[in-house]
Amino acid sequence: MLSRPPGLRLAQIAGLMSLGMVLVSGCGTVTPSSLAKGPGSSSVPAGTNISTGAQLGLIWNSGDATLRTLVGVPGSTQLGPALFPVGAYSAGAFAPLTQTALLIDPKGNLQILILPSLVPSTVAQSLSPSSVITFSPRGGFAAPIRLSWLPACRKRLL
Numbered sequence: 174m175l176s177r178p179p180g181l182r183l184a185q186i187a188g189l190m191s192l193g194m195v196l197v198s199g200c201g202t203v204t205p206s207s208l209a210k211g212p213g214s215s216s217v218p219a220g221t222n223i224s225t226g227a228q229l230g231l232i233w234n235s236g237d238a239t240l241r242t243l244v245g246v247p248g249s250t251q252l253g254p255a256l257f258p259v260g261a262y263s264a265g266a267f268a269p270l271t272q273t274a275l276l277i278d279p280k281g282n283l284q285i286l287i288l289p290s291l292v293p294s295t296v297a298q299s300l301s302p303s304s305v306i307t308f309s310p311r312g313g314f315a316a317p318i319r320l321s322w323l324p325a326c327r328k329r330l331l
Contacts, residue, residue: 227244227245227246228242228243228244228253229243229244229245229246229247229250230242230243230267230269230272230288231243231256231267231274231288232252232267233264233265233266233267233274234252234255237255237259238259238260238262238263238264238265239255239256239257239258239259239261239262240255240256240257240262240265240267240274240276240286241253241254241255241256242254242256256291260279261278262276262277262278262279262284263277263278263279263302263303264276264277264302264303264304264305264306264317265277265306266305266306266307266308266315267308268308268311268312268315269312270311270312271287271311271312271313272287272288272289273285273286273287273288273312273315274286274287274288274293275306275308275315275317276293277300277302277304277306277317278302279302280302281298281299281300281301281302282295282297282298282300283295283296283297283298283300283317284296300317300319301319303319304317304318304319305317305318306318
């Protein structure tokens with residue numbers, strides 16, 4: 174049977190308490206007025222609502238189909254405001270190493286956004302809006318994948 178050092182239990186409790194304090198405290202809060210409004214609102218376009226705080230990059234939020242900023246510092250990050258209104262794009266991905274985002278709009282146009290520019294430009298057309306985009310590990314290559322093709326490919330492989 175292994176014996177435990179005398180202060181191990183106390184150290185574990187102190188570690189858990191410290192972790193709890195770090196999780197409860199954050200680096201600021203997002204106010205509802207800074208979030209991008211959906212279609213039909215009369216607010217300023219979401220592309221101009223960029224936070225001036227510490228930004229770690231962008232992330233595609235599949236929950237509401239928006240490209241959002243990651244704000245905070247490493248270890249304490251939160252989802253920032255959307256760069257574009259909800260519904261402006263149906264799919265997207267971001268490669269942090271190349272600071273590049275690829276977005277597919279509902280019409281099937283593939284658009285590229287390279288930071289620090291916030292204006293996407295069209296690079297391809299006639300893609301399926303239900304596609305997903307995946308980047309290579311270093312972000313130098315990307316592939317839009319149409320999800321409806323996957324079951325057919327799987328049947329052929331079996």
